[in-house]
Amino acid sequence: MRKYLGRRAAYAAGTLLGVSVIIFVVLRILPGDPLVAILGVEGHARMSKEDRVRIMADLGLSDPLPVQYGRWLVDIAAGRLGKSFFRGDTVAELIAHRGPISAEIGLLALVISWLVGLPVGILSAFKPNSVPDGVARTLSVLFIAIPGFWLGILIVLALLFWFGYKAPIVIVHVWQDPWQNFQQVLGPAVVLGLAQGAYIARMSRSCLLEVIGEDFVRTARAKGLRESLIVFRHALPNALLPVITISGVLLGFVLGGSVAVEQAFGVPGLGRALVTAVVERDIIVVQNLVLLYASIFVVVNVLVDLSYAWLDPRIRF
Numbered sequence: 001m002r003k004y005l006g007r008r009a010a011y012a013a014g015t016l017l018g019v020s021v022i023i024f025v026v027l028r029i030l031p032g033d034p035l036v037a038i039l040g041v042e043g044h045a046r047m048s049k050e051d052r053v054r055i056m057a058d059l060g061l062s063d064p065l066p067v068q069y070g071r072w073l074v075d076i077a078a079g080r081l082g083k084s085f086f087r088g089d090t091v092a093e094l095i096a097h098r099g100p101i102s103a104e105i106g107l108l109a110l111v112i113s114w115l116v117g118l119p120v121g122i123l124s125a126f127k128p129n130s131v132p133d134g135v136a137r138t139l140s141v142l143f144i145a146i147p148g149f150w151l152g153i154l155i156v157l158a159l160l161f162w163f164g165y166k167a168p169i170v171i172v173h174v175w176q177d178p179w180q181n182f183q184q185v186l187g188p189a190v191v192l193g194l195a196q197g198a199y200i201a202r203m204s205r206s207c208l209l210e211v212i213g214e215d216f217v218r219t220a221r222a223k224g225l226r227e228s229l230i231v232f233r234h235a236l237p238n239a240l241l242p243v244i245t246i247s248g249v250l251l252g253f254v255l256g257g258s259v260a261v262e263q264a265f266g267v268p269g270l271g272r273a274l275v276t277a278v279v280e281r282d283i284i285v286v287q288n289l290v291l292l293y294a295s296i297f298v299v300v301n302v303l304v305d306l307s308y309a310w311l312d313p314r315i316r317f
Helices: 004-031 034-046 047-056 066-078 091-126 131-145 147-163 177-214 215-222 227-265 270-280 282-312
Strands: none
Touching: 004 066, 004 270, 004 282, 047 177, 066 282, 091 131, 091 177, 091 227, 091 270, 091 282, 131 177, 131 282, 177 227, 215 227, 227 270, 227 282
16 A cells, blocks of 8 residues: 555656646746736836846746746745735735635535436436436436536526626635525536536446446345345445546546636636636746646545545455
């Protein structure tokens, strides 16, 4: 186990290092000038060459790219994530303030995806080619095909016309007002959860259909065991590993989808902050938030791998 953990940690570190290089290079080769984004076209035109050199030096953007990259890695190791060009807030403060909302949306979306996807997959697998199975498969394909941001916009428009919905202006944390916080995160979580639940439903259906044909399931039925006991004690545990694997992969879709869905619902989470930072070319904020998202994805997939041994004792690392 220790060797496996060490190997996975090395892979994770190498992956994050590669991601950091890609983020850094892409942000530096994109067209546009950060000073134009900060000062505007007119302000940039009135700036002298000396002022430009001084401001670029103050922002740390005048050094050679290897020096900038090395300084960024040192700052990350020291817990210094830099400041926004526009607001002066540190990235750490931004994450502490907006991160809980995005974390709630992601966790609630994951719960919804399992609560919706797993029962639908079980029903489809044990009643194949029936009317419920056909409806479930049709809805699964539908929710997989619909973009999350488009569905979010439709829901917002429906709530706006029917109930006078207004997008939240300020963040309400769960420890401040649990009910208002729940209302704030429910819409984005439902949109993301339904899309991921469609994937889980299809995967659980396929895996259960394969397991149902195994000899141990036929033996359990021959013994006269109840169907519910066969499903939850014998078939489902053996079909869960691929479902858990795809859940770890789907977390990447949740993280990426939250950027667009938070923007659609007007929820002031990290996803919306990332969109704003990209539009404003706030390089420090963008590179640190993208690296944070990548780190969460890598860590969750390592935990998914470790969960295999707990679910299936036959697995040895």
